[in-house]
Amino acid sequence: MNSLNYFLNYSKVIGEIPTPAIIWSEEKIINNIRLYKLALENQEIEIRYAVKACALKLVLETVRAEGCGVDCQSVMEAELSLKAGIDFQKITLNSPRLREEEISWAIQNKIKVICDSKNQIEIIDKLVSKLQFPKDWRYGVRVSLPIEETKRFHSKLGMDTSEILFGLEKVNPKTLSLLDEIHHHGAARETNSCLLSKVTKELGKLANLIENKFSVRFQKINLGSGLDSQDIIKEAGNDLQLILHECCSHLKEQIDTKNRIIVFEPGRAIVQNSAIGLTKVISKKRIWGKDIIVVDISTNVLIPSPLEKFCVWHPNFNKSKTENLSEFVVVDGTCSPTGVIVESVKLPTINEGDMLWIGLSGAYTWSLAQSFYDYIPSAWWLDKQGVIKQIVDRENNKKMAFYINGFENDMI
Ligand SMILES: Cc1ncc(COP(=O)(O)O)c(C=O)c1O
Numbered sequence: 001m002n003s004l005n006y007f008l009n010y011s012k013v014i015g016e017i018p019t020p021a022i023i024w025s026e027e028k029i030i031n032n033i034r035l036y037k038l039a040l041e042n043q044e045i046e047i048r049y050a051v052k053a054c055a056l057k058l059v060l061e062t063v064r065a066e067g068c069g070v071d072c073q074s075v076m077e078a079e080l081s082l083k084a085g086i087d088f089q090k091i092t093l094n095s096p097r098l099r100e101e102e103i104s105w106a107i108q109n110k111i112k113v114i115c116d117s118k119n120q121i122e123i124i125d126k127l128v129s130k131l132q133f134p135k136d137w138r139y140g141v142r143v144s145l146p147i148e149e150t151k152r153f154h155s156k157l158g159m160d161t162s163e164i165l166f167g168l169e170k171v172n173p174k175t176l177s178l179l180d181e182i183h184h185h186g187a188a189r190e191t192n193s194c195l196l197s198k199v200t201k202e203l204g205k206l207a208n209l210i211e212n213k214f215s216v217r218f219q220k221i222n223l224g225s226g227l228d229s230q231d232i233i234k235e236a237g238n239d240l241q242l243i244l245h246e247c248c249s250h251l252k253e254q255i256d257t258k259n260r261i262i263v264f265e266p267g268r269a270i271v272q273n274s275a276i277g278l279t280k281v282i283s284k285k286r287i288w289g290k291d292i293i294v295v296d297i298s299t300n301v302l303i304p305s306p307l308e309k310f311c312v313w314h315p316n317f318n319k320s321k322t323e324n325l326s327e328f329v330v331v332d333g334t335c336s337p338t339g340v341i342v343e344s345v346k347l348p349t350i351n352e353g354d355m356l357w358i359g360l361s362g363a364y365t366w367s368l369a370q371s372f373y374d375y376i377p378s379a380w381w382l383d384k385q386g387v388i389k390q391i392v393d394r395e396n397n398k399k400m401a402f403y404i405n406g407f408e409n410d411m412i
Helices: 004-006 026-039 056-067 075-083 100-108 118-130 148-155 161-169 173-177 193-214 228-233 240-254 270-275 394-404
Strands: 021-025 045-050 070-072 091-093 112-113 139-142 179-184 220-222 262-265 273-286 290-295 311-315 326-331 340-346 355-359 378-382 387-390
Touching: 004 021, 004 273, 021 026, 021 100, 021 270, 026 045, 026 056, 026 240, 026 270, 026 326, 056 075, 075 100, 091 100, 100 112, 100 139, 112 118, 112 179, 112 240, 112 387, 118 173, 148 193, 148 340, 161 193, 173 179, 173 228, 179 193, 179 240, 193 240, 228 240, 228 270, 240 262, 290 378, 311 340
Parallel strands: 021 378, 045 070, 045 262, 070 091, 091 112, 112 139, 139 179, 179 220, 220 262, 290 326
Antiparallel strands: 021 273, 273 290, 273 355, 311 355, 326 340, 378 387
16 A cells, blocks of 8 residues: 555544654554565565664564564664664674674674675684684675676675685685675665566676685575665556565576575665655745745655655645646755755645645654754654554754753753
8 A cells, every 4th residue: 555545544643743753654564574575485585674774663673573683784773673672693784884893793792794895804704713703603795796787886885706706715714614695785776676687696696606616605695675665666567576586586597595595685665665754834935936845854864865755745635636736846944955855746735834744754764864953853653553652752852962962961
């Protein structure tokens, strides 16, 4: 179900919530996770939710209750996940910026590291001979593939073939024996299987090459995911289950997937369509022929590109009625010229004080909101029984703004 329509069932209560706010739905998150699980019933899969998309406690607890693990890009995200009760065995740490102390922290906490560079492999090699290693600790490698369409990731993610071969050639046999996962992240915001199929083929080929050259075995093949949410995939005329099926069959053409686990790390696909933003129109103005609506919600990432796509909607407006619509640009009230929420959206007559809903607001909004002090929305949770409660209050955000700017003694 389209996410805005889904929230319409609760429009009476939602209408009472002070703006700006974002409401996440537990049911939508669970459904999104189950779409992944159901798609590949005959293949052992592991779902690791990418915490960077949204680290709210209730989101992480829902992910845990569904039996998923998490992928973290920082020690802080891993600590939040541990606090949410996620088992250390289900957590991975993967980031180009991991330093020795963070890798060492991960090892001591029995958390798997996915190495993003030769330098991180060298650190692990060094620590293997120094540290008391947990018996079951393993690590993985993140690769960068020679695919034209994923060139944008060549700026910093993973290792190319020569780098990884060179890195692994130098490590001692004990370190090699701890390698059990190969990872590639290259399909962010994909809505069809074309690119994913190329990625899985290339990844399978490279996994084969490394296994043969170093006599290792990848127990886990990590396709990273990064697909868009089901709403957007459907809008593009595709289906998440078909995409996942296709990419797994392409992987099987290159490497035997029996007795291996295929890992997916969806972030936005789990939370993006599970939330709506609520905002009020502060003012309207016209600049060089464009009708501008200034609203009261703002985070650094209520900005559509490259992380998000938003759809703005007037909750009292019947979508099937297309007459009397005008085109608007919806912007936040900050002084940053980048705070454009939607470049062009058709809406009915809008008045100051009207409430607008922003669909697809669940991913990356909250994670990156923190530095827009005065504009942080409150966060709300619609549980699976249909009860809505506030989970983060704007007053707490205000306290945090004082605190992180060094005003801890003046906190109100
Ligand atoms: C290692 C890793 N896994 C998973 C993801 C999830 O991405 P998305 O939110 O696009 O699903 C990312 C995103 O950058 C990533 O770097």
